[in-house]
Amino acid sequence: MNFLLTLAYDGTNYCGFQVQPNGRSVAAVFQDALEAVLGARPDIKGCSRTDAGVHALGFMLNFHADTRIPPEKLPLALNQHLPPDIRVLAVRVVPEDFHARYAAHTKTYLYRIHNHPIDSPFDAAYYTRMPKHLDEVRMQAAAQQFVGTHDFLALCAAGSSAAAHGDTVRTITDCHVTRRGDEIDIEVTADGYLYNMVRILAGTLCEVGAGRMQPEQIPGILAGCDRSQAGPTLPAKGLFLKCVEYPDMKENHS
Template sequence: MRNLRITLAFRGCAYHGTQVQKNALTVTEVFQDALEKVLGVREDIKNCSRLDAGVHANQFDLNIKTQSAIPCDGLLRGLNACLTGDMAVLAVREVPEDFHARYSCLGKEYLYKVHNAPIRDPFGAGLVCEYPFPLDEGTLHRAAQAFVGRHDFAAFCSAGSSVEDTVRTIHSFSVCREGEMVLFTVAGDGFLYNMVRILVGTLLDVAAGKIPVEALPEIIASRDRVRAGKTAPACGLYLNRVFYQLPLEDDAP
């Protein structure tokens, strides 16, 4: 029995998240269909993460255990021939038997894209969050440092989450500008339900003058979702990297 780690990239616009659902098209279903065409059997899939509808991925890892003898490069070519244009397999690798895409993960990095211009980009529809008002990326970067470190992020978790432990460690949080695009990049050991989108939404509320920068530590300490900012739209969010070894920077597809 072989254990294979498969790395995907996908545009999430057409999908209702990653988990298989009865009445909606999902990333896992589409990938599993392609995998079945190549292998001739419907293998069980272990995903690295659960993403919401409309969220994208520059790196999304999963693993399968299979008796197929197809070489990794042949499987990569076969899968890409069966997948639609909004999804691609970046790599297929043999890994130890105990590797699990979710439980072996040491951390993740998310990227959030904000198109910051008075006129929306029609070619970015579904791929970026539109924000027409001025943003000072330097101020936002400094404000984002309030989230770095180990904190209880209960104030930045959407209602409905069943997670009891809301303490997470944010390793880094940067905000930078590339032309009209403002990029929020946050890496940590784990994230709560909608946590990144609420962190970004809170920073956008700081930019709008709705939340004072100095109030961020108090909001974290309050554990009160009402005190944090809005939830930024799913369209701007990308799972950017998934880390499986230390140092984190060395693990890329």
């Protein structure tokens, strides 16, 4: 059977989702748990790669396995063999040819900013702190300029394979900024992303919020396709893969 799992993880201690030679990955740790439960180490297909230090609220992955364990019992069984910073939230059976990455319709990322001079003693690992006041109204006006189908090369880090192939057009269907007290959330939904795209987009919105850039500059930045014109790449620790949506199968973790 082909199982689709929803995972949440704290990416602080990992080199990203993908198995890599230079560190501990979420995928390798998850496969260790699979092996402990199933007695086999099936190939897993993740919905995204997520960089080192990035977190996930609703990461999706699938694998094929023969097991007598009912799908609803798998989360508990796997969680017993996983470290506390990785949790399986849900499991369902999907069609044989389903692939968590290629079947994804949209992916939503959340970037969290703590807009205050003092860190929280509780969750400083899960946001980027910006000490000076940011104007969220200006940030929201700029966020709207990113919506649509554009060449996002200006929001792509150097060394991207997509950029090397000239494959940098993506469609953002939603981009908005909300403030709750000292917390500012930036949410982006798109059909795909370039390397560090959300972290650069968030950095650009913060430049607007700080008054160093105007909301109406965004279209020109995108049209210029020049990385140096956009804002800084914000740290990985503020970024969360929030949810993945598949056609005919709404997947949402608010």
